[in-house]
Amino acid sequence: MILAIDTATRWAGLALHDGTAVIAEYGWRCLNNHTVELSPAIEDMLSRIDKTINDLDGIAVAIGPGSYTGLRVGLALAKGMALANQIPLFGVPTLDIIAFSMGQMPLQLLVAAEAGRSRVCAAVYQWQEKQGWKPRRPPIIDTWENIVNDIEKPTLFAGEITPEAAKLIRNSNQNFAIAFPAVSTRRAGYLAEMGWQRLRKNQMDDAASLAPIYLRDPAGK
Numbered sequence: 001m002i003l004a005i006d007t008a009t010r011w012a013g014l015a016l017h018d019g020t021a022v023i024a025e026y027g028w029r030c031l032n033n034h035t036v037e038l039s040p041a042i043e044d045m046l047s048r049i050d051k052t053i054n055d056l057d058g059i060a061v062a063i064g065p066g067s068y069t070g071l072r073v074g075l076a077l078a079k080g081m082a083l084a085n086q087i088p089l090f091g092v093p094t095l096d097i098i099a100f101s102m103g104q105m106p107l108q109l110l111v112a113a114e115a116g117r118s119r120v121c122a123a124v125y126q127w128q129e130k131q132g133w134k135p136r137r138p139p140i141i142d143t144w145e146n147i148v149n150d151i152e153k154p155t156l157f158a159g160e161i162t163p164e165a166a167k168l169i170r171n172s173n174q175n176f177a178i179a180f181p182a183v184s185t186r187r188a189g190y191l192a193e194m195g196w197q198r199l200r201k202n203q204m205d206d207a208a209s210l211a212p213i214y215l216r217d218p219a220g221k
Contacts, residue, residue, distance in 0.1 A: 004192035007074030008066030013188030060195025064213035065121040088204035099133035112159035
């Protein structure tokens with residue numbers, strides 16, 4: 001069974017995958033510090049399906065980009081659990097989780113996550129046959145205005161898109177589309193599925209050295 005932990009942004013997520021299906025999933029906008037809410041939520045989710053940490057075969061964790069504090073809390077907990085229980089750990093880039101959930105389409109895909117201080121983390125993905133969505137280049141951190149202005153091809157925008165950003169995208173006079181909010185929600189169930197696939201392929205990370213992905217703001221903010 002795989003436990004998925006996502007605290008990359010204010011949207012937090014947990015899920016359990018038993019190899020055949022997602023058997024439990026929590027998602028919520030974290031109003032308090034992730035440290036306060038995370039451990040009790042994991043204990044509650046496990047107890048609801050009559051499982052314990054001893055039943056886990058591995059842990060998948062979102063490693064960024066995202067909030068500095070959120071990433072640090074989630075990764076520290078995931079690493080501690082993996083090392084203490086001697087189970088595999090799988091680090092998954094935050095934006096890849098949403099890309100994984102999207103089906104094939106003729107448009108390129110831009111996935112975004114909040115970065116704070118009016119900044120957003122974003123990456124552009126292209127569909128590759130038999131491989132799914134793959135990033136065209138490393139993610140960046142910038143303003144929505146700069147990100148939208150730099151996109152020239154028909155694009156579907158997904159992820160954490162504010163009302164102001166959605167208005168900017170729609171008014172750009174480009175061939176852009178915005179995924180429905182429910183589709184754009186970063187679900188821990190997909191993170192758990194990605195972790196399970198890597199468990200089957202024996203593609204685990206080193207729990208001691210796994211580090212979060214932090215992006216440097218070009219504006220220095």
